[in-house]
Amino acid sequence: MTINQILPFFSTLIMLIFTVSVFRRWLVRRKPHFLFWAIGLAMFGAGSFAEAYFSAVGWSPIIFFIWYLFGAALNAGWIGHGTLLLLVRKRWVHVVTALLVVGSLVATVMMIQLMPKLDVTAYNPALPISEQYRAIMPSVQDGATVRLTTPFFNIYGMITLVGGALYSAWLFLRKKVLPNRVVGNVLIAAGALAIAFASALTRLGAGEYLYLGELIAAVLMYAGFWLAGAPGTEAEKAQMTQAAGVS
Amino acid sequence: MPESKQETEQGAEKSAPRRPFLSRLKPSGSRVPEDSFFYTKLIPVLIITLGVIMVALIILAAGVLLGFVPFR
Numbered sequence: 001m002t003i004n005q006i007l008p009f010f011s012t013l014i015m016l017i018f019t020v021s022v023f024r025r026w027l028v029r030r031k032p033h034f035l036f037w038a039i040g041l042a043m044f045g046a047g048s049f050a051e052a053y054f055s056a057v058g059w060s061p062i063i064f065f066i067w068y069l070f071g072a073a074l075n076a077g078w079i080g081h082g083t084l085l086l087l088v089r090k091r092w093v094h095v096v097t098a099l100l101v102v103g104s105l106v107a108t109v110m111m112i113q114l115m116p117k118l119d120v121t122a123y124n125p126a127l128p129i130s131e132q133y134r135a136i137m138p139s140v141q142d143g144a145t146v147r148l149t150t151p152f153f154n155i156y157g158m159i160t161l162v163g164g165a166l167y168s169a170w171l172f173l174r175k176k177v178l179p180n181r182v183v184g185n186v187l188i189a190a191g192a193l194a195i196a197f198a199s200a201l202t203r204l205g206a207g208e209y210l211y212l213g214e215l216i217a218a219v220l221m222y223a224g225f226w227l228a229g230a231p232g233t234e235a236e237k238a239q240m241t242q243a244a245g246v247s
Numbered sequence: 248m249p250e251s252k253q254e255t256e257q258g259a260e261k262s263a264p265r266r267p268f269l270s271r272l273k274p275s276g277s278r279v280p281e282d283s284f285f286y287t288k289l290i291p292v293l294i295i296t297l298g299v300i301m302v303a304l305i306i307l308a309a310g311v312l313l314g315f316v317p318f319r
Contacts, residue, residue, distance in 0.1 A: 162301045163301065166298055176278060177278060190297060193300050197304065200304055200308065204316075
């Protein structure tokens, strides 16, 4: 097993902790942006888990389905949409939410239709899946239309997540308040760009950097989320404790 | 009397609970330090740099979508 195949195990662990902490915030505050972040991060974690599974166990069509749909296509859009919900309180955001959900369902159907067309014989257990998925999947012309959807989700996710984090950092810096949120948002933006850059390289044929990009993204985004998190009032801490079932 | 007040404050400081290690790593205070190189120079440069990288990646992704950039 190469170092590149070990990295997804660490990414999965970090994303699991990250997702649980965001989901717990949603349980306490019931703000929709926490829910979308948690779902998007769970998708990111599922993608990392799929890579770890391929490294440890080998080929599985269901795991490939999870890897491509959640890990490559959808997660950025859902995480980024959480940021949009946090920053924009307008009615049109609900339309975007509907578009995201419908678009995700369409991508899921396209992925289901693609599954019988996968070339399993092209799978090589010695290589990371990011370096060989193009050989396993048919071309867009031959039925892999789901590949056309990934740039839409990823561009939308990058604009909202990175743009939103940089905008927030700039606002706090300009007002000279909450330095933890300035640094936290910069880390979130840097983490999101790390995975976006690695994904772009993968699309251009250099898939060997994807797992490293994922690990960097997981570490930076979790650190940023932790830093940017408000200290919280005593009442909120008590609620968190109650939600966690700790006496 | 100021001395005794000072004593009380020191006593209060000593008895104050120590913050956990991780929370001591967070930037403290609610104001961005005015004279900090980190906040006045480094962070703005970082924000601008990350913004430029974001725009470059969006252009690249749009190029893939529109067929200008070939992808495998």
